[in-house]
Amino acid sequence: MDGAELDRLVAKLPRKRIGFYPTPFHRLDNLSATYGVDFFLKREDMAGPGTLSGSKTRLAEFILGQALADGVTHVISQGVYLTNSGMQFAAACRAAGLTPILYLTRDEARHGELTEYRGNLLLNKIMDVEVHYLPTRGGAYWDVAEEQQRVADAMSARKAELEARGHTVLVVPTGGAHPYGFVGHALTFTEMIEQAEASGVRLDYVYHTAGTGTALPGLIAAKLMTGSSVRFRSIAICGYQPGDWMNVDLIVDRVKDILTLLGAEVPADDAIRAEIDVDERFIGEDYAVPSPEGVAAIRELAVSDGVFLGPVYTAKGFAGLLDHVRTGRVEQASKVAFLHTGDTGNLFEIPQVVGDVAG
Template sequence: MDITQFDAAISKLPRRRVGFYPTPFHALPNLSAAYGRNFFLKREDLAGPSAISGSKMRLAEFILGRALENGVTHVITQGAYLTNSGLQFAAACLSAGITPILVLTRNVPRHGELGEFRGNYLLNKTMGVETHVINISGNEWHAPNEAARVTDTIAARKAELDAQGHKVLVVGAGGAHPDGYIAHAVTLREILEQSDAAGVELDHVYHTIGTGTALPGMLAAKLSLGHPVKLRSIAIQRLDDENRMNRGVIVERTKAVLATLGAPVPDDATIRAEIDIDQRFIGEEYAVASPESTAAIRELARAEGVFVGPVYTGKGLAGMLDHARSGQLPANSNVAFLHTGDTGNLFEIPQVVGPITG
């Protein structure tokens, strides 16, 4: 399909505008000179409506657009207590006149009991968002018994609101919802348009992958527009076949976005061949600082005065820079890094942030 058909398909979808789009796209000249690659940054962290934002705002716009059509009054979503998605959905809901509710987990053995308010949790409390914090004893991504506690809490609160006559929408962790997956098809379309305006033919787009809400849309845009750019994903959680989030899920979400666009849907093998996920930069655990990510945060800040975060974008940037150093990313490549946000977590506890001031 061509750009006109692509844009027409997007324009037909319900959308509640909250962010400021297109987000900026700019060169990183000092980092580029140091590595012999032409690095660019796509600034989803500047999406708005506040100074601390990120890529989930695009998801929220499409999800809330449909929610408003359906008369939704409350949105319940979940995540870790430092969730970027929860923060962005809360801000978008408030802007749209919908009441947000966050059900959050805190890994107590790793991060301790929740004491003082910091980072994203502080911002949620500043906005007056209703929060429910569940202390857990293991990794919230993988423990079924802990996940059941979250599910039960959401179900109980939804039942209360339903009984009061409200209409409630539940959105999965990371903003995972069918109405939102198309959002980052628009992101890649913007990147390609902005790079073309800059006279740059991109070879690669790097991003961080966790709950799998960005890659399906970008893959669908690449396939539907027939662009040769390669997408590379740096994981912050395991995405093997036995995990809840895996390549099969990405394939199914990509097919759904292509169908929504009205574009041809290739077979599963064709889509799988486009998925390139590097899981070597997860570190010890989700939301735990790694030496590579803290080094990458420092390096970008000192080279360009730009900040990425410790939970997501720092690990993604670490992966991209490692690929450049190892030659996996060829010299003189034109490379965009999708800055999906996470800067609020720079003000979290030391276990999350790591020794970035070293």
């Protein structure tokens, strides 16, 4: 099917319009001239509703659309204290007239006790979001089962409190990884392909930063449904091995769920798995810890084309793309789109998160 037919199928689902779509798609002229590769950006960081946004707004439109249909009044979500997802869901809830609540963790051994509001945490404060803080061991609490359970128990207790008062509550997992939202990035894909074609460009690769596995399933589902020849490359900021909290089999299952939801043919698992190419070499020391490659990528893109990446997600993803270009994994004269998923609010975080971006 073509992109228009896919869009019509998605349009049947509950949705609360919050962002400004289609998001921009443009060429990086100076970086392209430097490397002999045509670089393009798909600007999910400009989705809205505020000036600091990202790819989770797509998910929120579908998750909150169903939530409103179900009479939900409060939305509880979770993440690390600097979460992009949490901030974007809070903003989306404000736009939709729902009450956001966040449960956020902080690795105090690495980042210290909370003494000031910065980055996304400051934006949550400005939006007057109800925020609960839990100190944890390690940068990503989801890597430790007992830490995961502690956060889940705290959210469940708050949900029960609110429901006892007559409210209806929806809990959205880390990163917006809720079944209602995965279909959102099928629209990102069709937009991007149509925008490229309108510019006379046929994309060879789409690169993105892979974290909580919420963007890739929709991208793959849309590619399979439309028969596109583009190839995906995912640069991970957390482990994607079998048995990890996030892994390839989970992505396969999410792709199948999207295809089933839209009434499309579901191929064999191996056919979906063949679309997944995850590079874990750019995680760095840990989640939310700056890497030298990521810091260099932030500076290079800002100097070349005046575009800012964020240190936790997008810088590490773009660093992987640049490495693939330099080492020949991306061939000269290729047309490559990078999905800019946001994260710029974290440029204003503490040095232990941002690194020496100022040189």
